[in-house]
Amino acid sequence: xxxxxxxxxxxxxxxxxxxxxxxxxxxxxxxxxxxxxxxxxxxxxxxxxxxxxxxxxxxxxxxxxxxxxxxxxxxxxxxxxxxxxxxxxxxxxxxxxxxxxxxxxxxxxxxxxxxxxxxxxxxxxxxxxxxxxxxxxxxxxxxxxxxxxxxxxxxxxxxxxxxxxxxxxxxxxxxxxxxxxxxxxxxxxxxxxxxxxxxxxxxxxxxxxxxxxxxxxxxxxxxxxxxxxxxxxxxxxxxxxxxxxxxxxxxxxxxxxxxxxxxxxxxxxxxxxxxxxxxxxxxxxxxxxxxxxxxxxxxxxxxxxxxxxxxxxxxxxxxxxxxxxxxxxxxxxxxxxxxxxxxxxxxxxxxxxxxxxxxxxxxxxxxxxxxxxxxxxxxxxxxxxxxxxxxxxxxxxxxxxxxxxxxxxxxxxxxxxxxxxxxxxxxxxxxxxxxxxxxxxxxxxxxxxxxxxxxxxxxxxxxxxxxxxxxxxxxxxxxxxxxxxxxxxxxxxxxxxxxxxxxxxxxxxxxxxxxxxxxxxxxxxxxxxxxxxxxxxxxxxxxxxxxxxxxxxxxx
Amino acid sequence: xxxxxxxxxxxxxxxxxxxxxxxxxxxxxxxxxxxxxxxxxxxxxxxxxxxxxxxxxxxxxxxxxxxxxxxxxxxxxxxxxxxxx
Numbered sequence: 001x002x003x004x005x006x007x008x009x010x011x012x013x014x015x016x017x018x019x020x021x022x023x024x025x026x027x028x029x030x031x032x033x034x035x036x037x038x039x040x041x042x043x044x045x046x047x048x049x050x051x052x053x054x055x056x057x058x059x060x061x062x063x064x065x066x067x068x069x070x071x072x073x074x075x076x077x078x079x080x081x082x083x084x085x086x087x088x089x090x091x092x093x094x095x096x097x098x099x100x101x102x103x104x105x106x107x108x109x110x111x112x113x114x115x116x117x118x119x120x121x122x123x124x125x126x127x128x129x130x131x132x133x134x135x136x137x138x139x140x141x142x143x144x145x146x147x148x149x150x151x152x153x154x155x156x157x158x159x160x161x162x163x164x165x166x167x168x169x170x171x172x173x174x175x176x177x178x179x180x181x182x183x184x185x186x187x188x189x190x191x192x193x194x195x196x197x198x199x200x201x202x203x204x205x206x207x208x209x210x211x212x213x214x215x216x217x218x219x220x221x222x223x224x225x226x227x228x229x230x231x232x233x234x235x236x237x238x239x240x241x242x243x244x245x246x247x248x249x250x251x252x253x254x255x256x257x258x259x260x261x262x263x264x265x266x267x268x269x270x271x272x273x274x275x276x277x278x279x280x281x282x283x284x285x286x287x288x289x290x291x292x293x294x295x296x297x298x299x300x301x302x303x304x305x306x307x308x309x310x311x312x313x314x315x316x317x318x319x320x321x322x323x324x325x326x327x328x329x330x331x332x333x334x335x336x337x338x339x340x341x342x343x344x345x346x347x348x349x350x351x352x353x354x355x356x357x358x359x360x361x362x363x364x365x366x367x368x369x370x371x372x373x374x375x376x377x378x379x380x381x382x383x384x385x386x387x388x389x390x391x392x393x394x395x396x397x398x399x400x401x402x403x404x405x406x407x408x409x410x411x412x413x414x415x416x417x418x419x420x421x422x423x424x425x426x427x428x429x430x431x432x433x434x435x436x437x438x439x440x441x442x443x444x445x446x447x448x449x450x451x452x453x454x455x456x457x458x459x460x461x462x463x464x465x466x467x468x469x470x471x472x473x474x475x476x477x478x479x480x481x482x483x484x485x486x487x488x489x490x491x492x493x494x495x496x497x498x499x500x501x502x503x504x505x506x507x508x509x510x511x512x513x514x515x516x517x518x519x520x521x522x523x524x525x526x527x528x529x530x531x532x533x534x535x536x537x538x539x540x541x542x543x544x545x546x547x548x549x550x551x552x553x554x555x556x
Numbered sequence: 557x558x559x560x561x562x563x564x565x566x567x568x569x570x571x572x573x574x575x576x577x578x579x580x581x582x583x584x585x586x587x588x589x590x591x592x593x594x595x596x597x598x599x600x601x602x603x604x605x606x607x608x609x610x611x612x613x614x615x616x617x618x619x620x621x622x623x624x625x626x627x628x629x630x631x632x633x634x635x636x637x638x639x640x641x
Contacts, residue, residue: 028611028613028614029611067614067615092614092615092617092618093618093619094594094597094598094614094617094618094620095587095588095594095597095617095620095621096618096619097619097621098618098619101618122615123615123618126618126619237614239598239614242594242595242598242599242602243598243599243601243602243605244602244606265595269595273599452593452594452595505589508589509586509588509589512588512589512593513586513588513621516588516593516594516597517593517594518591518592518593
């Protein structure tokens with residue numbers, strides 16, 4: 001019965017109540033809260049009843065800005081049981097201007113058309129600023145008071161697998177926030193594929209450990225896989241990992257975690273920050289899967305991590321599991337083959353620029369090491385296509401297109417859906433090639449910038465700096481450049497020579513305070529330098545090309 | 557620990573995260589102007605917590621802009637520690 005569940009709600013209701021299985025949340029102070037699956041179910045029902053009593057109806061979007069993991073997950077599941085559509089939003093404005101943060105949250109709330117926002121007491125001042133900005137928002141609810149006492153009488157609505165379970169916003173986007181509509185059918189299909197024999201191949205000894213943010217698809221994936229796989233799951237606060245990365249490894253040891261996931265940057269961060277004495281006494285022999293996704297994967301980062309963790313019994317040759325996916329396809333689409341060493345492909349960097357993923361030879365001047373993200377899940381298909389969306393052969397670089405039950409129906413209420421979805425296929429905007437069915441991701445057509453696992457749209461960054469004095473909207477371009485370790489942000493703005501130094505400082509400051517990013521370079525170029533289309537729009541890709549070729553003469 | 561000691565500690569930790577000279581940094585400076593990205597700032601807070609054996613709750617860092625504001629949170633943490641050693 002349980003295995004046949006067609007929705008998240010069915011799975012939660014039918015999950016066998018085996019002892020010791022449930023969701024465990026560790027707070028920043030180290031306090032543990034454990035909910036058995038029966039308790040999770042009862043709490044979800046209770047919260048569903050309260051949310052309904054608060055006037056929320058099936059299909060209504062409920063914005064969630066909740067900094068505590070257990071409160072977030074229980075509210076999310078409560079909404080889901082009531083057929084309400086949760087909209088997870090990032091709950092932190094650390095070292096940021098509150099105004100900028102409130103703007104970003106309001107844009108998401110507006111795009112989702114949420115009448116109600118659920119938050120916590122401590123975030124109330126910031127959320128009141130959101131209330132003032134998002135015109136559709138009628139009410140703020142607090143987790144501390146919204147769920148008081150036994151739930152009122154409540155009749156569970158039927159949940160159809162094809163209904164939207166939640167909206168996943170793909171970035172804190174100002175210019176064009178887009179919420180991916182993930183249906184129950186998508187979510188169940190994807191979790192099953194991830195957990196199944198071609199994915200993690202879970203067993204009764206498995207325990208998952210995650211510090212990933214729960215407003216993000218990969219973090220939420222741990223909630224869904226726990227419920228659909230009847231797994232014990234441990235959740236740590238994201239901020240605690242950032243401050244002290246070794247807590248990730250300590251938790252894997254303490255809870256005998258066998259499955260964990262992180263973006264590329266986290267593997268680098270651990271390697272960089274871990275000290276000799278942190279390694280002493282650390283035993284990670286039981287870790288079966290250390291997955292990697294959500295941003296471009298660098299072979300070096302994974303291999304360095306495996307080497308550094310070698311003394312703990314961490315077996316990099318078996319457990320590192322690169323994968324590929326995106327919110328638009330629920331989560332993962334391809335998985336590396338479990339239990340085998342990561343597959344590297346060394347190619348000629350110059351041939352690659354021309355679209356040829358030619359293996360490097362003795363004559364190669366510059367070689368690139370790419371990591372295979374594996375093969376698509378059963379029931380899913382992957383194709384590499386040219387600009388006319390015609391399939392390409394192995395080792396030809398083109399756009400990655402995917403199809404299958406994990407592929408969502410598109411963005412909520414957005415005309416941009418038709419740009420990427422056609423005839424059941426999702427055109428990802430990512431560049432890649434295949435070799436014997438293995439996918440290698442090597443770049444991006446879309447203008448997304450991915451730094452430290454977070455997506456940033458260049459439009460947002462350009463927008464954020466546009467109201468700085470002496471910067472004019474439409475005269476600034478942001479793009480990402482592949483760096484040695486992570487992607488790097490470059491900003492090019494037009495301005496006068498006398499203002500150049502002040503502009504560089506002001507732009508850097510604004511980006512840092514709004515996004516927590518440090519641009520690698522802010523280039524101030526003479527007015528009229530930026531390449532434009534015939535209609536006067538700045539050409540981002542052309543600007544990037546000119547920058548890379550050293551063709552932009554900038555003010556000092 | 558007075559503000560001078562705190563500034564010394566702050567400069568030392570910052571230099572370990574993003575090596576450069578922080579000698580000119582003052583309390584009025586905006587933290588995100590120091591050239592440290594968000595990962596580095598998380599590390600900085602973690603290092604301060606570890607060094608001083610205090611806790612700085614994440615939500616209190618919302619809207620913290622200057623070095624002075626961060627120092628005030630550190631002092632709150634030290635006071636709490638003094639109250640419940």
